[in-house]
Every structure is written in C-alpha cells, then in structure tokens.
Amino acid sequence: NAGVTQTPKFQVLKTGQSMTLQCAQDMNHEYMSWYRQDPGMGLRLIHYSVGAGITDQGEVPNGYNVSRSTTEDFPLRLLSAAPSQTSVYFCASSRGSLGANVLTFGAGSRLTVL
Amino acid sequence: TQLLEQSPQFLSIQEGENLTVYCNSSSVFSSLQWYRQEPGEGPVLLVTVVTGGEVKKLKRLTFQFGDARKDSSLHITAAQPGDTGLYLCAGISEKTTDSWGKLQFGAGTQVVVTP
Numbered sequence: 324n325a326g327v328t329q330t331p332k333f334q335v336l337k338t339g340q341s342m343t344l345q346c347a348q349d350m351n352h353e354y355m356s357w358y359r360q361d362p363g364m365g366l367r368l369i370h371y372s373v374g375a376g377i378t379d380q381g382e383v384p385n386g387y388n389v390s391r392s393t394t395e396d397f398p399l400r401l402l403s404a405a406p407s408q409t410s411v412y413f414c415a416s417s418r419g420s421l422g423a424n425v426l427t428f429g430a431g432s433r434l435t436v437l
Numbered sequence: 438t439q440l441l442e443q444s445p446q447f448l449s450i451q452e453g454e455n456l457t458v459y460c461n462s463s464s465v466f467s468s469l470q471w472y473r474q475e476p477g478e479g480p481v482l483l484v485t486v487v488t489g490g491e492v493k494k495l496k497r498l499t500f501q502f503g504d505a506r507k508d509s510s511l512h513i514t515a516a517q518p519g520d521t522g523l524y525l526c527a528g529i530s531e532k533t534t535d536s537w538g539k540l541q542f543g544a545g546t547q548v549v550v551t552p
Contacts, residue, residue: 327479358542363446365525366480366542381539413479425470426540428479 325349329414329429336404336436344399344432346414352427354417355397356381357389359410360431366413372397404436440464441526441543449549450516458511458546460526469502469509469528470540480525483511506531516550523547 330345348355356371358381368381372391386408388400397416401408411433415426444459460469468487472480484493486502486509493500497520499512513520524547527540 363544365441365544366527368539371539415479425482425485426480428481430477430479 327414327416327427327429329412329432331432332430333433334435336401336434338405338436340404341400341402342404342434343401344412344414344434346397346399346429347395348397348414348416348427349395350416350418350427351394352416352418353394355391356415356417356426357387357397357399358413358415359383360413361410369399369412401434404434406436408434409436410434440530440541441528443524443526443543443546445546446544447547447549449551452517452550452552453515454550456513456516456548458524458548459508460510460528460543461508462528463507465506465531466528467506467531467533469506469526471500471509471511472525472527474523474525474545475521480523513548516548518550518552521548521550 327348353374357369358366360366367383369387370381370389372378375391375394378389378391391397411431413431414429417426442461450456470485471483474480484500489504489506491502497514501510523545525545526543
C-alpha cells in the first residue's frame with residue numbers, strides 16, 4: 324500500500340533555479356493538493372486539483388505551477404526558486420467532498436533555497 | 438492570521454500525566470479534524486467531528502467539538518512516549534461554498550512525553 328509518494332525527500336536549490344516536486348497516489352483519489360509547512364504557520368494550501376485536467380489556486384500560489392494530466396500524478400513546479408520558498412512541502416489526496424475531506428499525506432519534501 | 442488558533446504551542450510532560458490541547462476560532466466550522474504528525478512524516482488523521490457538542494474517544498484520546506462548532510479540544514489521559522508528536526487541528530469553514538472543502542489548518546501543538 325504505497326498511498327501518496329513524494330520525491331525527492333530533500334533538495335537544495337540556488338536562487339533562480341527551477342525544479343519539480345513529484346507526487347503520485349495509487350488510491351484513485353480525485354482530490355489532490357499541495358501544502359507548505361513553515362514553523363508557526365501550520366499547513367498552507369498552495370494549489371489543488373479536483374480531477375484530471377482541473378486545477379485551482381489555494382492560499383499561497385505565487386511562484387508555483389501545477390498540472391494534473393492523470394488521476395495519479397500531481398507535480399508541483401517552482402519556475403524560479405526564491406529563499407522564501409524554503410519549506411517542507413506536503414502532497415495530500417482525498418476521495419471525499421465537503422464534510423468528508425479526509426486527507427492522506429505524503430511523507431514530505433524538504434526544500435532549501437540558498 | 439491563523440483562522441484556527443491552537444494552544445499551547447509546546448507542551449512537555451512526564452509519562453503518565455494528562456494533557457489537553459485546544460483549537461479555537463471565531464468562525465463556525467462544518468467539521469473539524471485532528472491530525473498527528475511525527476518527525477519526517479506527513480500528518481495522519483486521528484478523528485473527524487461534525488456535530489456541535491460531539492465527543493469522540495480513541496483509546497486514551499478524547500476529542501470534543503464545541504457546541505457552537507467554533508472550538509475543539511484534545512485530551513490525552515496517561516500520556517505515553519508514543520504520544521509525542523505535532524498535533525494539528527483542521528477545519529472546513531461553514532462559509533465554504535465549493536463542493537470540495539478546503540481544510541484550514543492550525544499551527545499545531547508540539548507535545549513531548551518523556552519516560
């Protein structure tokens with residue numbers, strides 16, 4: 324039972340570099356999302372998707388792009404990394420709708436931007 | 438500004454003691470969840486409460502949803518070192534209009550239980 328798989332687990336970038344954080348789930352969940360976790364800030368929603376081909380912005384979308392070409396995959400792209408994007412990133416998925424939105428999280432990707 | 442305020446931010450207790458963690462808001466939530474997160478891992482759901490005044494028990498953990506659905510508490514009886522972790526509350530605001538509710542998370546309470 325893989326659940327939600329995130330890669331890489333750790334990454335160090337220089338300012339201005341680009342990269343993609345990968346997320347895959349094998350539970351046939353319709354809903355997928357990306358959060359960032361910073362000390363004292365809790366988890367903040369970056370982008371989410373309610374199905375293949377459908378994405379929308381969350382609370383903190385600036386500097387990040389997403390796409391959802393398949394039900395299983397939901398990559399997060401940083402086009403030009405900035406030190407403010409140093410954080411731990413979590414991908415989460417859910418099969419439910421309002422009132423039953425139980426999230427299954429990946430193990431996280433720790434990103435440091437120098 | 439966090440929609441959900443958790444207190445305390447940090448709690449260190451001895452094994453066998455009891456503890457309570459609070460999650461408060463000025464907004465009404467249609468449902469509220471509690472997650473536990475261990476170092477290097479993602480949060481894992483403990484419980485969902487949906488009815489004002491609801492009390493749920495999970496072994497030594499007791500969860501309560503306030504009557505007005507604006508607050509919640511997590512009480513751990515006879516804490517064990519395995520209870521160590523970051524406890525997060527998360528809720529779906531009653532004002533959310535889309536069919537895919539977006540959870541709002543509190544900043545978390547770090548609990549450390551020492552033997």
